Amino acid sequence: MDWLYVLMPISGVMIFWPGLIILGVGVGVIGGFFGMGGAWMVTPGLNILGFPMAFAIGTDIAHMAGKSLIATMRHGRFGNVDYKLGVIMIIGTIVGFEVGAQMVMWLERLGSVEKVVRYLYLVLLAGIAWMVFTDVAKRKAKERAAKAAGEEVDKLATGIEWHKTFHRIKIPPMVHFKTAGIYCSAWLPIFISFFTGWLAGILGIGGGLIRMPALIYFIGCPTHVAVGTDLFEVMISGLYGAGTYTFKGRTELVAAIIMLVGASIGAQAGTVATKYIKGYGIRIAFGLAVVGCALSIVLMMLSKAFPRWGAFYSNASTALILGLVGVMSLYIIVKMVEGAKKEIAAKKAREAA
Amino acid sequence: MRKMLSKLFAWIGMAVLLLPALVQAAGPAAANIVIVADTRKTTGLLRWWADLYNESHLYFAILTVVLIPIIGVIFGVLADLVMSHIGIDLKSRELAEH
Numbered sequence: 001m002d003w004l005y006v007l008m009p010i011s012g013v014m015i016f017w018p019g020l021i022i023l024g025v026g027v028g029v030i031g032g033f034f035g036m037g038g039a040w041m042v043t044p045g046l047n048i049l050g051f052p053m054a055f056a057i058g059t060d061i062a063h064m065a066g067k068s069l070i071a072t073m074r075h076g077r078f079g080n081v082d083y084k085l086g087v088i089m090i091i092g093t094i095v096g097f098e099v100g101a102q103m104v105m106w107l108e109r110l111g112s113v114e115k116v117v118r119y120l121y122l123v124l125l126a127g128i129a130w131m132v133f134t135d136v137a138k139r140k141a142k143e144r145a146a147k148a149a150g151e152e153v154d155k156l157a158t159g160i161e162w163h164k165t166f167h168r169i170k171i172p173p174m175v176h177f178k179t180a181g182i183y184c185s186a187w188l189p190i191f192i193s194f195f196t197g198w199l200a201g202i203l204g205i206g207g208g209l210i211r212m213p214a215l216i217y218f219i220g221c222p223t224h225v226a227v228g229t230d231l232f233e234v235m236i237s238g239l240y241g242a243g244t245y246t247f248k249g250r251t252e253l254v255a256a257i258i259m260l261v262g263a264s265i266g267a268q269a270g271t272v273a274t275k276y277i278k279g280y281g282i283r284i285a286f287g288l289a290v291v292g293c294a295l296s297i298v299l300m301m302l303s304k305a306f307p308r309w310g311a312f313y314s315n316a317s318t319a320l321i322l323g324l325v326g327v328m329s330l331y332i333i334v335k336m337v338e339g340a341k342k343e344i345a346a347k348k349a350r351e352a353a
Numbered sequence: 354m355r356k357m358l359s360k361l362f363a364w365i366g367m368a369v370l371l372l373p374a375l376v377q378a379a380g381p382a383a384a385n386i387v388i389v390a391d392t393r394k395t396t397g398l399l400r401w402w403a404d405l406y407n408e409s410h411l412y413f414a415i416l417t418v419v420l421i422p423i424i425g426v427i428f429g430v431l432a433d434l435v436m437s438h439i440g441i442d443l444k445s446r447e448l449a450e451h
Binding site for chain 2: 012066070078080157158222223229248254259267340344
């Protein structure tokens, strides 16, 4: 069975290549569907396959750049990418990320920041999950109230409407984002992207997990546009990240290309699935993914706090993440196949009539 | 809303103030690592790639940044062709939250 293993030329280890393709498909589906890179899912997966940790982040970012390029192209054709908003946010994200990264370097000179970063990450994830599920509950309450009054809620209406408060801040220049359907001060996306970039820089993550809900709740993008625009940003930051990590010698391109084979199919499937699932379906699934990510971090923290049970907690964390990737990608693929079947059947019926 | 935001900013302010103290208590900094590819095990294209890594990280990085989007576009277009062939409409979607 030697043919199932491929030699990684830089790290010198033999890797089970079908595992890389399966991992690529899983994170591709989830990335294309939620609009994020998914580094938190890939790293434990690479670890399980025996990938040296020194190369895990760089390899992940390299494959993420290619995967998000494919997903952005597809979302762009669906009209889900607000390029103007994306470009404005890139400026804030890059500056914020650099400030955050410099802050971590400064903190590292004082000592290890790992523990603090994990706590901060956990608080942030809890906040995002709270935001998503509060939004869902409020939207349902609105629907119940409208039903009682014999009315129907607008199909673009949302539960949490913080963005309306932010849109009232009229600091010039005012900008109209046509695809997102937003008219607001240019400073709003700049500030939000700086803040999310700063957080991503401190936490050492790509930032899609933070930016996607920020685009929805603070800027006011419809869910599908938030997913597409976020992927546009992930693509740019992914290419930049791939360049810097590779320059530091931390990328295994062979593994990234093998993952990209699976991720390209997965990203297309995940993106097309957004056609058949309404905004709140995406939001609820995203909230569940965030809860899963938070639980895996709690397990990692427990493994450090109780070294005697360290292996158990660490394995449980990896199993949880990979289980989550498996279940979610399966759910998205099933929804995509169901939606595509219906669409093709309707098309055939129209042609027959 | 205003009450909640002021509470949130108070928590963020406190975290920023306490962060350096927590970090200082956490332990010593890690040392830098230098990685070299072992070219003895590789042949052909993989050997060339490993040699490029050892000789120049700059060329290695430039080639990676160029190759990744090209490979991405090739696979993306292939997946597009397959899905279009199946009959999925890849040009339009309905924007709805619920």
